[in-house]
Amino acid sequence: MNGPEILLDFAPELGIFVPHERRGGPRRAVTDGASTLGHVVESLGVPLTEVGALVVDGREVPVGHIPAAGETVTVRAVTRPQEVPGAPLRFLLDVHLGTLARRLRLLGVDAAYESTDIGDPALAARSAAERRVLLSRDRGLLRRRELWAGAYVYSDRPDDQLRDILGRFAPELRPWTRCSACNGTLRAATKDEVADRLEGGTRGTYDVFAQCGSCERVFWRGAHHDRLEGIVERALAEFGDAGPAGLTARTAAGS
Numbered sequence: 001m002n003g004p005e006i007l008l009d010f011a012p013e014l015g016i017f018v019p020h021e022r023r024g025g026p027r028r029a030v031t032d033g034a035s036t037l038g039h040v041v042e043s044l045g046v047p048l049t050e051v052g053a054l055v056v057d058g059r060e061v062p063v064g065h066i067p068a069a070g071e072t073v074t075v076r077a078v079t080r081p082q083e084v085p086g087a088p089l090r091f092l093l094d095v096h097l098g099t100l101a102r103r104l105r106l107l108g109v110d111a112a113y114e115s116t117d118i119g120d121p122a123l124a125a126r127s128a129a130e131r132r133v134l135l136s137r138d139r140g141l142l143r144r145r146e147l148w149a150g151a152y153v154y155s156d157r158p159d160d161q162l163r164d165i166l167g168r169f170a171p172e173l174r175p176w177t178r179c180s181a182c183n184g185t186l187r188a189a190t191k192d193e194v195a196d197r198l199e200g201g202t203r204g205t206y207d208v209f210a211q212c213g214s215c216e217r218v219f220w221r222g223a224h225h226d227r228l229e230g231i232v233e234r235a236l237a238e239f240g241d242a243g244p245a246g247l248t249a250r251t252a253a254g255s
Helices: 037-043 098-106 120-130 158-169 191-197 200-205 225-239
Strands: 005-010 027-030 051-056 059-061 072-077 091-093 111-113 133-136 149-152 186-189 209-212 218-220
Touching: 005 037, 037 051, 091 098, 091 120, 098 111, 098 158, 098 225, 120 133, 149 158, 158 225, 186 191, 191 209
Parallel strands: 005 072, 091 111, 091 133, 133 149
Antiparallel strands: 005 027, 051 059, 051 072, 186 209, 209 218
């Protein structure tokens, strides 16, 4: 680019996306005189999903603003908790975030998940069609124009990923109400109703069950209960009440 020169100052939280030499204060950037400020920011590595506000010489401007010579631009991070207008809060996770998807479902959060790599265009299109916030660690995917809404997952550790998303979006937590396998809604079920789906040892050991209304998978308080209970208790302690009471059955599936 060979046009107007501006000063760009990225919020510290966005330092992960920009080269080291652009961190720690305003840095000069040369624009082409035609591209929008949003394009300039993304060209420097920051997905707009992570930008909370663009402030030019003290006033907030839209991403479509065309930078002029001498402007000082402050690029702020998203405000937490982040509001997502226009649809019930629900998520879509890419193929690399299976554990996070299962943990969100454990907490009753609507979290669709693609267990196979369907490609960036298809993921972005599904986000738009279903009005879901796409969660990903792929910065290129989060820059796709057809994306409805998205968020970068900053850690590669499931515990930190969960805390990041719960802190950023503050979804309502309703533990034990969603299927960890397909994201469907669980309902209480009697032993007689699900007897044909149980192994002999399970039938003789457990009395409280739940069943998914979509895939019909059966859940009970199994060997993983203590670990899953710990995930739920920590999330509720840090991020709020459970809301409506969940089912008493606990999933035997791993997280």
